[in-house]
Amino acid sequence: MDHDELDFDAALRRARLTVPAERRAAMLEAYRNMQAMLKVLDDPLAYEDEPAVLPRLGPGAGR
Amino acid sequence: MNPRDPLPTLAEASRRIAAGELSPVALTEAALARAAALNDTLCAFIEITAERARAAARRAEREIAGGRRRGPLHGIPYGLKDIYDAAGLRTTAHSRLLLDNVAAADAATTARLEAAGMVLIGKLATHEFATGGPAWDLPFPPARNPWNPAHFTGGSSSGSGAAVAAGILPLAMGSDTGGSIRLPAAYCGIAGLKPTYGRVSRRGVAPLAYSLDTCGPLAATVEDCALALQVLAGHDPRDPGSADLPVPDYRAALRQGVAGLRIGYARRFNEEAEVEAEQARALDATAQTLAKLGAEIVEVALPPLAQFNAVMRTISPSEAFAIHQRDLRERPEMYARVTRERLMLGAFVTGAQYVQAQRLRRILTAKVETLFESCDVLLTAAIPGPPPLLEETDTTPFRRQQPITGVFNATGQPALAQPCGFAANGLPLSAQFVGRAFDEATVLRVGHAYEQAAGWAAKRPAVATLPE
Numbered sequence: 001m002d003h004d005e006l007d008f009d010a011a012l013r014r015a016r017l018t019v020p021a022e023r024r025a026a027m028l029e030a031y032r033n034m035q036a037m038l039k040v041l042d043d044p045l046a047y048e049d050e051p052a053v054l055p056r057l058g059p060g061a062g063r
Numbered sequence: 064m065n066p067r068d069p070l071p072t073l074a075e076a077s078r079r080i081a082a083g084e085l086s087p088v089a090l091t092e093a094a095l096a097r098a099a100a101l102n103d104t105l106c107a108f109i110e111i112t113a114e115r116a117r118a119a120a121r122r123a124e125r126e127i128a129g130g131r132r133r134g135p136l137h138g139i140p141y142g143l144k145d146i147y148d149a150a151g152l153r154t155t156a157h158s159r160l161l162l163d164n165v166a167a168a169d170a171a172t173t174a175r176l177e178a179a180g181m182v183l184i185g186k187l188a189t190h191e192f193a194t195g196g197p198a199w200d201l202p203f204p205p206a207r208n209p210w211n212p213a214h215f216t217g218g219s220s221s222g223s224g225a226a227v228a229a230g231i232l233p234l235a236m237g238s239d240t241g242g243s244i245r246l247p248a249a250y251c252g253i254a255g256l257k258p259t260y261g262r263v264s265r266r267g268v269a270p271l272a273y274s275l276d277t278c279g280p281l282a283a284t285v286e287d288c289a290l291a292l293q294v295l296a297g298h299d300p301r302d303p304g305s306a307d308l309p310v311p312d313y314r315a316a317l318r319q320g321v322a323g324l325r326i327g328y329a330r331r332f333n334e335e336a337e338v339e340a341e342q343a344r345a346l347d348a349t350a351q352t353l354a355k356l357g358a359e360i361v362e363v364a365l366p367p368l369a370q371f372n373a374v375m376r377t378i379s380p381s382e383a384f385a386i387h388q389r390d391l392r393e394r395p396e397m398y399a400r401v402t403r404e405r406l407m408l409g410a411f412v413t414g415a416q417y418v419q420a421q422r423l424r425r426i427l428t429a430k431v432e433t434l435f436e437s438c439d440v441l442l443t444a445a446i447p448g449p450p451p452l453l454e455e456t457d458t459t460p461f462r463r464q465q466p467i468t469g470v471f472n473a474t475g476q477p478a479l480a481q482p483c484g485f486a487a488n489g490l491p492l493s494a495q496f497v498g499r500a501f502d503e504a505t506v507l508r509v510g511h512a513y514e515q516a517a518g519w520a521a522k523r524p525a526v527a528t529l530p531e
Contacts, residue, residue, distance in 0.1 A: 015392075037369075040370055040423075041373055049425065049426060
């Protein structure tokens, strides 16, 4: 088992979810693809880049 | 009203009812006859509420004849995506989990449409809980595209798109968390408006992702979307996301044309989103039409699509999982396979990833808002190309292509999808116009001007004309 697969099993266990054996490969692939896409979120952000109340719209929003 | 012909638009029906040329009872009977004739082919309706509709139509006819016309929508049929509550009717969310779920009260939007005197024809197909994808392991079949029933309607407001495009209903309500109004509008060749987050109440509509969900109309024309939004928009203190802002006169805005407006064409973004050649050409032609009408076209650069995708694919499944986690643990077999697997993705997101996504979302929103300092409306694709075959729709747990439309759920701004041509196979192509937060009026104004000039809205699928 690689790290992704260990993390996948841990996430399922922590959420108390069950994946049928015949769907495990598809869900593990989904997990890998999803984590690859979310790598963008590891890029550093400044302290002042806070979410505040989202969505925050209207005059001056997002500034 | 000949039931073999598509129902008139909202605007046309309204005009004819006001002039005494069209009876709400006859209009309702035509809608019911068309729903009955076409539903086996299109699977647009989960439930047709014929007796309720007839009673409402008779009431409308009496009131109008008695000089008590409530407004422009009085006596006109409409439909509700089956995640909207209507008192006394089931709200199934297209799921076996809610087969016995009878609504005690109207959704806020349903109440507004009923108060305007509209006539509910039925509850419409959706993707289960407004997520997942077309599924065959549910109590109701997926809706089919009126332009070719072998093709996908787009989703999740799939029945809404099909029923309007087939001329069964002049108006259907949809919901949009990542594109679920705009995608079926685009694939079915009609108009669909995702209002600004907070513009239209979501109370009484099954939630999918709290910080992204919006409610809005699908209709044959942009003018009809404006007419519907006039009734739907407004503050609801019982929806925590509802904005307390004035509602302008949307129909009046339509008359202003586009001369002097600056349209930001996100051409490079379309390339990044892998938009197909014929869809890209149709968007170029859309920009040229707007230029001929007097708008100034400028090219703009949106932030990278990969950032929007990461934001949407973190926030949406996390919030949806929070809602569905108990059922996913205790009775997962009740969901369709595709719904269950896509909802489970929310369990794979860490708390830190969710917060990072919300921080990045704020930055992206600010960057998009900056574009509106130099232009009034953005033009992008709504879809990468014409609708795929229904059987070939991606139903994998993590679909390869995130909808382009999701960009403006992340930022919250209003976005309108409407036809901008047809592919070589005869299926619709679509443009997306996006505006400043709470400036639906300018979005509708541009959409209407384009629609009038281009003429695509007059085209109807062959199935919309019933045989003798």
